[in-house]
Amino acid sequence: MKIDNEMKLEFLSRSQNESFARSVVAAFVAQLDPTIEELSEVKTAVSEAVTNAIIHGYECGNGNVVIIARIIGDSVEIVVQDQGKGIDDIEAARQPLYTSKPELERSGMGFTVMETFMDQVEVESQPGIGTTIRMYKSFKTE
Amino acid sequence: MNVAFEYVNKTLIARIEGDIDHHSCDAIRKRMDNEILEKNPRNLIFDMDMVGFMDSSGIGVLLGRYKQIAGQGGKIAMIKVKPQVKRICEICGLQKIIPVYQDKRQAIENIKEC
Numbered sequence: 001m002k003i004d005n006e007m008k009l010e011f012l013s014r015s016q017n018e019s020f021a022r023s024v025v026a027a028f029v030a031q032l033d034p035t036i037e038e039l040s041e042v043k044t045a046v047s048e049a050v051t052n053a054i055i056h057g058y059e060c061g062n063g064n065v066v067i068i069a070r071i072i073g074d075s076v077e078i079v080v081q082d083q084g085k086g087i088d089d090i091e092a093a094r095q096p097l098y099t100s101k102p103e104l105e106r107s108g109m110g111f112t113v114m115e116t117f118m119d120q121v122e123v124e125s126q127p128g129i130g131t132t133i134r135m136y137k138s139f140k141t142e
Numbered sequence: 143m144n145v146a147f148e149y150v151n152k153t154l155i156a157r158i159e160g161d162i163d164h165h166s167c168d169a170i171r172k173r174m175d176n177e178i179l180e181k182n183p184r185n186l187i188f189d190m191d192m193v194g195f196m197d198s199s200g201i202g203v204l205l206g207r208y209k210q211i212a213g214q215g216g217k218i219a220m221i222k223v224k225p226q227v228k229r230i231c232e233i234c235g236l237q238k239i240i241p242v243y244q245d246k247r248q249a250i251e252n253i254k255e256c
Contacts, residue, residue, distance in 0.1 A: 015165035040226040047197040107201035
């Protein structure tokens with residue numbers, strides 16, 4: 001598949017960067033002329049993935065979060081990577097209401113939100129190595 | 143991030159301003175819990191008019207306050223909810239336990255009827 005455009009963003013795992021990250025990706029995706037609703041969906045999915053990297057990947061410690069976004073035709077591929085602790089049980093993590101940190105008042109709905117708002121979500125993770133989330137979404141031009 | 147408070151009898155109306163995400167949710171939680179502890183309201187209404195974005199971190203904050211208020215027999219509601227926020231609440235099933243009303247007047251009337 002021919003890549004029409006690509007961007008890479010790398011930032012420290014600070015919660016202040018969650019808003020920055022979702023805004024940058026939304027601005028990049030805007031060139032596909034999405035509806036306001038579609039853009040909100042992308043922003044929310046990115047926010048969930050970045051929050052997971054910060055809270056679960058790095059457990060609020062230091063590390064870098066990398067986002068790569070690629071535009072291929074009328075679709076976007078968004079990759080969110082961390083080199084944090086990884087996910088022990090990906091299937092469990094993807095279940096609605098599952099949280100590994102119940103003491104933090106988390107809803108456990110992060111992956112469910114990503115899966116609802118994006119067309120496809122793939123998770124690769126290795127304990128001690130890190131986690132890569134790949135999300136895909138098509139924008140139908142009328 | 144700011145949370146402004148207003149009372150109508152024993153109902154606390156919390157007007158949240160700004161995005162609700164993992165970064166802002168700690169400050170919102172602390173502001174709200176201090177107010178609840180100090181004033182001990184019976185019911186709680188979230189005024190979401192100034193919230194343009196919320197992710198699942200916000201769901202955790204709303205649910206946590208729901209448990210506090212509902213645990214004491216109080217009612218909880220949301221008003222002036224924007225489409226993106228409404229959507230995430232629906233996905234997470236929040237509207238089943240925290241009803242959404244158009245405005246303060248409608249929410250207060252419904253809370254009274256319960």
